[in-house]
Every structure is written in C-alpha cells, then in structure tokens.
Amino acid sequence: MIERLAWVTTRGARGRDEDEPLVLPALARAGVAVDVVDWDDPHVDWAAYDRAVLRSAWDYPDRLAEFLPWLDRVAAATDLVNPPATVRWSLDKHYLRDLDAAGVPITPTTFLLPGEQADLTHLAQGDFVVKPAVGAGSRDTATYGPEHHDVALAHVARLHAADRAVLVQPFLASVATDGEWPLVYLQGHFSHAASKRVAVPRAGAVEDLFAEETNAPHDAEPAQVAVGDAAMEVVTGLLGTPAYARVDVVRDDDGGCCVLEVELVEPSLFLPYAEPAAVDRLVGALVGGPRSR
Numbered sequence: 001m002i003e004r005l006a007w008v009t010t011r012g013a014r015g016r017d018e019d020e021p022l023v024l025p026a027l028a029r030a031g032v033a034v035d036v037v038d039w040d041d042p043h044v045d046w047a048a049y050d051r052a053v054l055r056s057a058w059d060y061p062d063r064l065a066e067f068l069p070w071l072d073r074v075a076a077a078t079d080l081v082n083p084p085a086t087v088r089w090s091l092d093k094h095y096l097r098d099l100d101a102a103g104v105p106i107t108p109t110t111f112l113l114p115g116e117q118a119d120l121t122h123l124a125q126g127d128f129v130v131k132p133a134v135g136a137g138s139r140d141t142a143t144y145g146p147e148h149h150d151v152a153l154a155h156v157a158r159l160h161a162a163d164r165a166v167l168v169q170p171f172l173a174s175v176a177t178d179g180e181w182p183l184v185y186l187q188g189h190f191s192h193a194a195s196k197r198v199a200v201p202r203a204g205a206v207e208d209l210f211a212e213e214t215n216a217p218h219d220a221e222p223a224q225v226a227v228g229d230a231a232m233e234v235v236t237g238l239l240g241t242p243a244y245a246r247v248d249v250v251r252d253d254d255g256g257c258c259v260l261e262v263e264l265v266e267p268s269l270f271l272p273y274a275e276p277a278a279v280d281r282l283v284g285a286l287v288g289g290p291r292s293r
C-alpha cells in the first residue's frame with residue numbers, strides 16, 4: 001500500500017508545474033498523504049515515504065554532481081519513481097544511440113565529447129542546433145545559421161569547458177512551423193499527446209528554468225504513435241516499464257516522424273489536455289504500480 005508519498009520538486013519550480021494541481025487532489029482522493037518536497041532539502045526523511053515521485057526537479061542539469069548521488073541515496077531509502085537506472089539513462093541524450101541502434105528513427109545527431117574538436121563544415125549550408133547532452137527546458141540550447149559558426153563554436157567550447165558533452169543537430173524546419181508532439185505513456189501504454197512549441201533562442205541563451213512554451217491538445221497520428229511505441233519498446237527492454245514516460249516526436253525534413261527526446265526523468269505530462277482520464281491513469285500508476293525495488 002502506498003500511504004505516504006513525496007512529490008519531488010525544487011524551490012525555483014514551485015507553483016510552475018501544470019500537472020501538479022490536477023494530480024495532488026486526485027492522490028488525496030485516493031487516500032494518499034502527499035508532501036511536496038525539494039529534492040535537495042537535507043531535512044527530508046526519505047525513509048518515511050512509501051514512494052518518492054520525481055516531478056519538477058528542473059535544476060538537476062546544472063547540479064549533476066549532487067543529483068546523481070542523491071538518486072542512489074533516495075532509492076536506498078524509498079521507492080523512487082522512476083528508478084535511478086531509468087533516470088540515469090534518460091538524462092543523457094546519448095540514449096539516442098540506443099534508439100538508433102534498434103532502428104527507431106531519431107533526429108540526426110553528432111555527439112561531441114569534451115576535448116573533441118567541433119567541425120561544423122558539414123552544416124555550413126543550413127541552420128543547426130547546439131545543445132548539451134544533459135539538459136532540460138532548452139537551457140543551454142540555441143539555434144544557429146551558417147553565419148553563426150564562430151558563436152556556435154564558442155557555445156560548444158563553453159559547454160566543453162564545463163565538462164559537458166554536446167549534441168549538434170540539423171535544425172528540423174518543421175519544429176519552427178509545426179512544433180513538436182509529446183506522447184505520454186503511463187505504465188507503458190500510450191495515454192495522450194500534446195502539441196508544443198518552444199521559443200528557443202537564435203544564437204542566444206535561455207535565462208529561466210525553462211524556455212517559454214506554447215502548448216495545445218493534439219490527437220496523435222498513427223505514424224507518431226508507432227514511433228513512440230518503438231522508442232518505448234527499447235526503453236522497456238533496457239529498463240523495464242516506467243511508471244510515466246514521454247516521447248517527443250518531430251517531423252524530419254523528409255516528412256517522416258522521428259524522436260527528438262525521450263524524457264523519463266521528470267517529464268511534464270500535459271495532463272490539462274487529457275483530464276480526468278489521464279490523471280486517473282497516472283494516479284493508478286503511482287498508487288498501484290509495482291515497486292521498483
């Protein structure tokens with residue numbers, strides 16, 4: 001029985017998670033006592049909870065050296081959702097290689113580890129994106145044009161100097177015009193989709209915890225769900241079924257559907273577009289789902 005649950009956030013995210021006001025009352029109705037706690041609060045007694053649910057710890061990419069040991073510490077004291085191995089896999093976009101190796105279509109990606117020289121010449125004709133391998137909320141992500149190679153190289157060098165691996169991708173034109181489509185999976189089953197547009201700076205930087213987003217409901221197309229399902233099959237094969245997951249798909253420049261991101265750390269679940277059914281499904285996953293340890 002899950003009677004006490006820690007809903008894990010961070011100070012700067014309080015009041016900003018759109019899923020939270022829908023889920024907390026539903027958990028209360030299900031008889032669960034929930035505390036909203038900051039992940040880095042040293043006074044939290046994690047062992048006092050039946051489960052800790054990682055929800056809006058949005059500052060972890062900048063505090064990885066604290067966050068990674070925290071995952072293991074909390075998972076030793078209680079049932080952490082999603083479990084540490086799942087979180088670790090998903091917080092580094094190198095997972096795109098696992099998807100690619102399994103034949104799941106991904107956004108074309110070049111990885112640059114610290115110390116590796118960035119060569120942008122193959123991108124010379126078009127727009128491209130530079131982003132950190134460990135990142136969230138579009139922070140430290142920027143788009144560039146062929147005229148920006150020097151600024152982009154400085155961006156790569158800045159991330160490398162902070163010992164952060166970098167992804168360089170061609171800028172997929174449809175992301176600017178049509179946005180991206182988050183597909184939400186609860187207990188491994190497709191639940192609902194949304195449409196999301198993110199204001200990513202051109203040759204600039206996001207200052208807040210996350211870039212501004214414009215979101216809307218979306219009826220997922222079968223081709224999108226097929227790609228989401230394929231990504232989830234890889235996830236499930238490697239890590240077991242996550243309580244919640246989000247696969248963000250985009251349209252590539254040939255009109256096909258590919259994965260931009262798989263978010264298993266603290267995905268926004270776009271519940272306002274799918275309540276009350278998705279809220280009930282999430283509560284079912286959190287209250288009834290199997291323990292991860």
Ligand SMILES: Nc1ncnc2c1ncn2[C@@H]1O[C@H](COP(=O)(O)OP(=O)(O)O)[C@@H](O)[C@H]1O
Binds near residue numbers: 107131136173260261
């Ligand atoms: N290859 C790309 N083409 C076009 N836009 C992109 C591309 N990669 C990222 N973006 C934009 O940058 C945003 C952040 O990138 P994303 O891969 O989702 O990382 P995160 O959400 O983890 O910060 C996306 O929402 C999208 O708007």
Ligand SMILES: [Mg+2]
Binds near residue numbers: 137138248261
């Ligand atoms: Mg994203």
